[in-house]
Each structure stands twice: as C-alpha cells, then as structure tokens.
Amino acid sequence: MKFDPLWKQVPQGVLNFLLRQRVVRSVLLKKAQDRLYENFVLKNEDDRPRLVQEARCKMLGNLLHTVNAALSDGRISAGVFNSITRNFIGGILLGQEDRSADFFEKHGVWPPAFLTISPTKRCNLFCTGCYASSSSGSAETLKYDVLNRIIREKKELWGSRFNVISGGEPLLYNDGGKTLFDVLEENNDCYFMMYTNSTLIDKAAAARMARLGNLTPAISVEGFEKETDQRRGKGVFRKIMRAMDNLREAGVPFGVSVTATRHNVDTIMSDEFTDFYFMQKGAVYGWVFQYMPIGRSYTVDLMITPEQRLALFKNEQRMIKDFKVFLVDxxxxxxxxxxxxSAGRPGGYFYIDWNGNIAPCAFMPYYLSNVHDLYKNGHTLNDVLFSDYFASIRKWQNDYGYAQPAQKVNNFIVPCIIRDHFPATLDIVTKFGAKPLDENAHQALEDTDYHKRMTEYGQSVKEITEPLWLKEFMGQGKSGK
Ligand code: SF4
Structure with missing residues (x-):
C-alpha cells in the first residue's frame, strides 16, 4: 500500500499538533477511509474477493472511527498519543523507516507483522481451561535480555514494531527485578498489546502505562459478573471494573478479550454485552477467542457448536455494522x-513461550525451534521463519486461499489449520516431528478420539458456514441459513 509522499515531509511535532485538532482529524479520517477503499476495493492489486475487501475496509474504518472517538472524548493520554503517532503514523504509515520493504526486496515476500510472546507462565488466577495452563506455582520465565533481544531483532529484521504479550499474567513478569514496564521503557519505539486479567492494574499502574504510552491492555472477560467470576474466580469481575475505570481515567486505550464457550456464547452475543463494554466502559477494541480444546483439562465439549459458531458469526457482523465496533473473532x-x-505468514505472526519454544501459533502448540538454541548457534528469527516446518504451514495457507486468485479462495470463515482443518495439522506436526509445548498438547496428539471429534467439528462448521461464505463473500448462490 502506498502513502502520500507529502505526509513524509511533516515533522513529528507538527503532526502531533495537527492530529490534536478535531477538524483536522475528521478531514484526515475521511481521507484515510477513501484511501483504504481505493487500495482495498478499487485497486485490489492482490486480486482478493471484492466482498472480502469491502468487509476489511469497513473493519479498518471502524478502528479509525473508534480511535478518533476516544481522542475526541479525551480517553487517550498525551503519552499514548505521542507513542501512537511516533510508532504507527510516523514510523509505519509515513514510512520514516521501512525495514519491511527491505525484507521484501531481499526475500520476495513480506515479513510477519508481529510476534506473540508469553514471557512468563506465572499467573495469580487459575482459570478453567486456561490455554497456557498458568498458575501461581509456575516459575517458567524468559530471561530479560532474551526478551529484549527478540523485540529488537524483529524490528531490525522485519521492521515490526508491534508486539503482543500474552501469558501467564504479563504484569507478573519479573526477571532479576526487571518487569514488563522495563521492557516498555527500553523499547519505546515499539507498541505493545498485552492480554491481561487486569487484576493488578491499580491507579499507579494505569498512570505508569499512560506515561509510557506504548501499551494497550486487552482485558479478559467472560460475559458479565456471573460468567466472569465463574471461570476466573469470585470477585474478579469487580477488580476488572476498577481496572477499566483506572485505565480510562488515566487515558490508556484498552480492549476486551472474551473466550466464547458453549455456555457463555449467548451472553456475549447480546447487545447488552457490546453496549456495556464498548459504550459504557470505553473499550476501543474487542477480541473474541472461541474456546480451543488445548491447555488445562482440554475438552471438545466446551467448544461452541457449529450452529453457535454460525450464529456468533452473524452476530459479530451485525455488531460491526450497527455498533461500528472493531471486534475481531x-x-x-x-x-x-x-x-x-500463523507460522509467520506475511502480515501474520508466530508464538514464543516462557521456555523460548517457538510454535506457529499460540493455539497450535507444537514446536521445533527454541530461541535460546537459536541464539547460541548464531541464528536469527529468520531461521525459524524460513524453516521447512513453518514453510509447510504457509504452503497450506497459500493453497487454501491466501495465495489464490479471488475466484479460488476457500471459505475464510473457517480458516484455522488446527481448529477447522485438524487433519492438516496432524499431517504436518507428524511429518516434521514437532514437539508439544506441554503435557496437554502431548495428550491431545495421542488422543485418537480427540482427533476424530476435531475432524468432525471442522467438517460440520465448513458445511454449515459454506452457503453464507459463498453468498456474502463470493457473491454467489443463496445463503441457506
Ligand atoms: S487460524 Fe488457527 S492456526 Fe491460524 S492463526 Fe488463527 S488460531 Fe492460529
């Protein structure tokens, strides 16, 4: 995507001043939306299905709209504002430093956009079905210098300034007295999103985040008080409410992250849910994670049913359209x-856990490389990226739709190589001898009943969503549902 070269001439200070002006912002917002439409829909250089491009354009428009609203309401502190303009608008959109283009020049493909790193397994909660099986007893933690090296290296190699920190609870990260705040401070030319239970975000922590400006917490909720306390522990919901208030008052943009299970999916599909978290509490974005049967006491029975998944999809579409929220499942x-x-697809990511093990995705817990071995042997993250294991997953993605011409793209409503196309994961993991990240992943690999049920689940969701995919995104046939 190309940007107006004139913008590159605008010094950072002037840009900050201009973006603070409501009128200037609304002009820029309109220009940005027009530009998105032109690039995504009209030019569509990569030949994606036109209706898919329209949907993507709309979603990004919602994000711009929400950030603009948060700026107008004073929900974004000066520190956060400067960090966003420096790291996104200055560093990325204005192309002040374009390492990703260098990468493309050298390798003929675009690099991943980010990594998800879980620097510690430690957590102060003990949630049912935690994908990371975290607990207070967990001691596994990445060394501070290794964590920093990963963050620096991905910026140098890929031009990637965006980092997702997952857990355990990231605010419990501590290596020799160094915490996540030290990471943020040392990498103030990068932006971070952390998945957090938020119970440790008091007023002081929120003020520190506002000053640093380069972190947005995505706070885990399960619905309202009943559902959240049921899974996360009594009293957790109230702590979350306080954390959200602290963040909003300090001017730190935050989002919500919700795990959809068979039991809470109706609640999270309700208008009350969206209205409460987005409109009343002030969340800027939302992530929906459908319960994935890996991790602590995994069970296929907690997954939303194929029928619920279709209903959830339709409801998410409605929220995006009617509430104009940035809500991504x-x-x-x-x-x-x-x-x-996954697997470092262009614009995608891969996952590094507290032991330094590197998996294609946080939800595909099978690895071959370890970051400590990598560095000991003088290698870089690129060696993992271009490994045969990751390349074979990217080949699957390319064949499924990512590298296909518009008319040959398969159903992107069921895109997941592990959840929706389990036999493909089993083939690749077995072929390369990828190792499980933990005992639960090991059991899942040996559990033939699990394989059977995951395979059947994938077939059912494909079947049930196919008419809608063909109609709404490929512009053909009739939706049967
Ligand atoms: S589709 Fe599945 S494997 Fe791919 S990134 Fe998402 S969760 Fe991971």
Missing part, C-alpha cells in the same frame, strides 16, 4: 485477516 474473523496468519 480470531477464527470467524478469517475474511478480515485473509485466513490463518
């Missing part, structure tokens, strides 16, 4: 991300 959101983004 990690699975149903396949049309927005052009399918699975």
């Amino acid at each position: 990690f699975w149903n959101g396949g049309p927005y991300s052009l399918g699975c983004i």
Whole structure:
C-alpha cells in the first residue's frame, strides 16, 4: 500500500499538533477511509474477493472511527498519543523507516507483522481451561535480555514494531527485578498489546502505562459478573471494573478479550454485552477467542457448536455494522485477516513461550525451534521463519486461499489449520516431528478420539458456514441459513 509522499515531509511535532485538532482529524479520517477503499476495493492489486475487501475496509474504518472517538472524548493520554503517532503514523504509515520493504526486496515476500510472546507462565488466577495452563506455582520465565533481544531483532529484521504479550499474567513478569514496564521503557519505539486479567492494574499502574504510552491492555472477560467470576474466580469481575475505570481515567486505550464457550456464547452475543463494554466502559477494541480444546483439562465439549459458531458469526457482523465496533473473532474473523496468519505468514505472526519454544501459533502448540538454541548457534528469527516446518504451514495457507486468485479462495470463515482443518495439522506436526509445548498438547496428539471429534467439528462448521461464505463473500448462490 502506498502513502502520500507529502505526509513524509511533516515533522513529528507538527503532526502531533495537527492530529490534536478535531477538524483536522475528521478531514484526515475521511481521507484515510477513501484511501483504504481505493487500495482495498478499487485497486485490489492482490486480486482478493471484492466482498472480502469491502468487509476489511469497513473493519479498518471502524478502528479509525473508534480511535478518533476516544481522542475526541479525551480517553487517550498525551503519552499514548505521542507513542501512537511516533510508532504507527510516523514510523509505519509515513514510512520514516521501512525495514519491511527491505525484507521484501531481499526475500520476495513480506515479513510477519508481529510476534506473540508469553514471557512468563506465572499467573495469580487459575482459570478453567486456561490455554497456557498458568498458575501461581509456575516459575517458567524468559530471561530479560532474551526478551529484549527478540523485540529488537524483529524490528531490525522485519521492521515490526508491534508486539503482543500474552501469558501467564504479563504484569507478573519479573526477571532479576526487571518487569514488563522495563521492557516498555527500553523499547519505546515499539507498541505493545498485552492480554491481561487486569487484576493488578491499580491507579499507579494505569498512570505508569499512560506515561509510557506504548501499551494497550486487552482485558479478559467472560460475559458479565456471573460468567466472569465463574471461570476466573469470585470477585474478579469487580477488580476488572476498577481496572477499566483506572485505565480510562488515566487515558490508556484498552480492549476486551472474551473466550466464547458453549455456555457463555449467548451472553456475549447480546447487545447488552457490546453496549456495556464498548459504550459504557470505553473499550476501543474487542477480541473474541472461541474456546480451543488445548491447555488445562482440554475438552471438545466446551467448544461452541457449529450452529453457535454460525450464529456468533452473524452476530459479530451485525455488531460491526450497527455498533461500528472493531471486534475481531480470531477464527470467524478469517475474511478480515485473509485466513490463518500463523507460522509467520506475511502480515501474520508466530508464538514464543516462557521456555523460548517457538510454535506457529499460540493455539497450535507444537514446536521445533527454541530461541535460546537459536541464539547460541548464531541464528536469527529468520531461521525459524524460513524453516521447512513453518514453510509447510504457509504452503497450506497459500493453497487454501491466501495465495489464490479471488475466484479460488476457500471459505475464510473457517480458516484455522488446527481448529477447522485438524487433519492438516496432524499431517504436518507428524511429518516434521514437532514437539508439544506441554503435557496437554502431548495428550491431545495421542488422543485418537480427540482427533476424530476435531475432524468432525471442522467438517460440520465448513458445511454449515459454506452457503453464507459463498453468498456474502463470493457473491454467489443463496445463503441457506
Ligand atoms: S492456526 Fe488457527 S488460531 Fe492460529 S492463526 Fe491460524 S487460524 Fe488463527
């Protein structure tokens, strides 16, 4: 995507001043939306399905709209504002430093956009079905210098300034007295999103985040008080409410992250849910994670049913349209991300855990490389990126739709190589001898009943969503549902 070269001439200070002006922002917002439409829909250089491009354009428009609203309401502190303009608008959109173009020049493909790193397994909660099986007893933690090296290296190699920190609870990260705040401070030319239970975000922590400006917490909720306390522990919901208030008052943009299970999916599909978290509490974005049967006491029975998944998809579409929210489902959101983004796909990511083990995705817990071995042997993250294991997953993504011409793209509503196409994962993991990240992943690999049920689940969701995919995104046939 190309940007107006004139913008590159605008010094950072002037840009900050201009963006603070409501009128200037609304002009820029309109210009940005027009530009998105022109690039995504009219030019559509990569030949994506036109209706997919329209949907992506709309979703990004919602994000711009929400950020603009948060700026207008004073929900964004000066520190956050400067960090966003420096790291996104200055560093990325204005192309002040374009390492990703250098990468493309050298390798013929675009690099991943980010990494998800879980620097510690430690957590102060003990939630049912935690994908990371975290607990207070967990001691596994990445060394501070290794964590920093990863963040620096991805910026140098890929021009990637965006980092997702997951857990355990990131605010419990501590290596020799160094915490996540030290990471943020040392990498103030990068931006971070952290998945957090938020119970440790008091007024002091929120003020520190506002000053640093380069972190947005995505706070885990399960619905309202009943559902949240049921899964996360009594009293957690009230702590979350306080954390959200602290963040809003300090001017730190935050989002919500919700795990959809068979039991809470109706609640999170309700208008009350969206109205409460987005309109009343002030969340800027939302992630929906459908419960994935890996991790602590995994069970296929907690997954939303194929029928619920279709209903959830339709409801998410309605929220995006009617409430204009930036709400992305990690699975149903396949049309927005052009399918699975794991294994370092261009614009995608891969995952590094507290032991330094490197998996294609946080939800595909099978690895071959370890970051400590990598660095000991003088290698870089690129060696993992271009490994045969990751390349074979990207080949699957390419064949499924990412590298296909518009008319040959498969159903992006069911994009997931592990959740929706389990046999493909089993083939690749077995072929390369990828190792499980933990005992639960090991059990899942040996559990033939699990394989059977995951395979059947994938077939059912494909079947049930196909008419809608063909009609709404490929512009053909009739939706049977
Ligand atoms: S493997 Fe599944 S969960 Fe992971 S990025 Fe791909 S689609 Fe998403």
